[in-house]
Amino acid sequence: MRISRLLFITTLFMALGGFSPASQAADGAIKVKSIAQVEVEVVGKDGKKTLKRAPVEKVVPGTEVIYTTTFENIIDKTVGNIAIDNPVPNDTEYKAGSAFGKDCEILFSADGGKKFGHAEELKVKGADGKERTALPREYTNIRWNYKGQLAAGKSGEVGFRAVVK
Amino acid sequence: MRGLTISGSRPRSHALALWVLLFLLAPQLGWAVGTPAGTVISNVVTVSYDIGGTSQPPASSAPVNFTVDELIQPTLTWQDGTPVAVNTPGTNDALTFVLTNSGNGQEAFGLARTNGPAPLPAGNYTPANGSISIYLESNGTPGFQATDTAYIPGTNDPNLAPDAGQTIYVISDTPSVASNALGEVRLTASSLTAGAAGSSPGTSLAGLGQGGGFAVVGSAQAQVSVTGSYIASGLGLVVNKTVFSVLDPNGTAVLMPGAVMTYQITATLSGTGTVNNLVVTDPLPANTTYVPGSIVAGGAAQTDAADADQAQFAANTVSVSLGSVAAPATIVITFRATIN
Structure with a gap:
């Protein structure tokens, strides 16, 4: 009786223990987390105004949202050739010059992600049917190509700002 | 996560x-x-x-x-641009406003008027409510007509989709006042979301926004006021007629049979306002004969027939229909007649 109970617990423990690596394998080697924040002006008691980041609580047209993505190597091997893709969220416009990412080459797309390039390489057709350079607010996707390798346990951070249309 | x-x-x-x-x-x-x-x-x-x-x-x-x-963001504009000329005393004259929902959700607005908002400038008068004080454009015909809809607060408050607008007529009576006195009426449109109207920008009202989120008071403080004005009409009309020139058969200016006189009628409209159906008629003097096709009104040659142009000659009378004329204005009419 006691043995079978112990066996049961042991089996359960092993099952749970076995589950965790399986789940991690499904997630892969990179854990991706995105957060959205806004900047709020906080007026201190001394009347000084400072900008602080706060969770998105209220959003109206014109609100600027800061998206920050962290990517972390959660396995014990080095990971390479990392590309972070982020379509500009629906009903927002990319804010010019806002994309950031240390050790990253930042590319944009203005055609839904078919073609990526630097700002001056992106073309769209204007109202007159002529091709012209895409405006930042016309960008549809952002891609960060991480330069080099991400060692085990290391993480990086990229992000951008978007304005709610 | x-x-x-x-x-x-x-x-x-x-x-x-x-x-x-x-x-x-x-x-x-x-x-x-x-x-x-x-x-x-x-x-x-x-x-x-x-x-x-x-x-x-x-x-x-x-x-x-x-x-x-x-975002609750109404905008209100006064459409007339310049003071609306009214008779003194007068009744039921309209000021035209347009209320627009510049926010991003369906929003209802209450309307209220303030007659002669303080401080009342010297010389201004205070308009009175017309028989119905506010109308909502509803009949599809631009401008105020009695067939537009009377506004009843709490019953037919404009409930506007984002970017939708409502034309509003403020209807006023004019007491007996001095000519050219100004009468102002302020129209105020207030969001009917509880707690929104008049609150400082950025005020958030949980659960009261369309879609169940916050209702956020915009820069207009969910309440807009715009003033429109009337001007009591001081219209004056003076008509002068002169013999402008004479040309006799000898090529000089002697008044003799056969001499052609050019008559000039000058109608001068002064003050502020508009006259409607302004018609100048001038029966020809005795012993003169009209020179056909000689009428010139406002610099434009006119025909004698009763047709599309402004003038006609009939029953030995020159008549010129000038229609609606806004003051100040000067209209010059000339025609010629021969001395019998």
Whole structure:
């Protein structure tokens, strides 16, 4: 009786223990987390105004949202050739010059992600049917190509700002 | 998954909220209408990578979602541009306003008028409510007609979709006042969302926005006021007639049989306002004969027939129909007649 109970617990423990690596394998080697924040002006008691980041609580047209993505190597091997893709969220416009990412080459797309390039390489057709350079607010996707390798346990951070249309 | 806990999941700090203004309330003024309130904005990030040169299945973030709140932002404009000329005394004259919902959610607005808002400038008069004080354009015909809809607060308050507008007529009576006196009426449109009208920009009202999110008071403080004005008409009309020139058969200016006289009629409209159906008629003097086709009105040659142009000659009388003329104006009419 006691043995079978112990066996049961042991089996359960092993099952749970076995589950965790399986789940991690499904997630892969990179854990991706995105957060959205806004900047709020906080007026201190001394009347000084400072900008602080706060969770998105209220959003109206014109609100600027800061998206920050962290990517972390959660396995014990080095990971390479990392590309972070982020379509500009629906009903927002990319804010010019806002994309950031240390050790990253930042590319944009203005055609839904078919073609990526630097700002001056992106073309769209204007109202007159002529091709012209895409405006930042016309960008549809952002891609960060991480330069080099991400060692085990290391993480990086990229992000951008978007304005709610 | 910290990335998921974004919207509304944190306790609000009211003490802090007093000191916090949404940083972006100011720049959003230029947005006529934006993303509709209640829209969910979602962000998903995907990362692709290799291990040891072998491509791996991409990893994705959990979606980061938030819902767009309702910005309450009415705009109100006075359409007439210049004071509306009214008779003194007069009744039921309209000022025209347009209320526009420049926010991003359906919003109802109450309307109220203030006659002769303080401080009343010297020389101004205070208009009185017309028999019905506010009308809503409804019959599809531009301008105020009695067949438009009378506004009844609480019953037919304009309930406007984003970017929709409502033309509003403020109807006033004019007491006996001095000519050219100005009478002002201020129209105020207030959001009917509880607690919104008059609140400072950035005020958030939980659960009262369209779509169930916040109702956020915009820069207009959810309440707009615009003043329109009347001017008591001081119209004056003076008509002069002179013999402008004479040409006798000898080529000189002697009044003799056969001499052709050019008559000049000058109608001078002074003051402020508009006269309607202004008609100048001039029976020909005795012993003269009209020179056919000689009428010139406002510099334009006229025919003698009763047709599309302004003038006609009939029953030995010159008549010129000038229609509606806004003061100040001077109209010159000439015609010729021969001395018998």
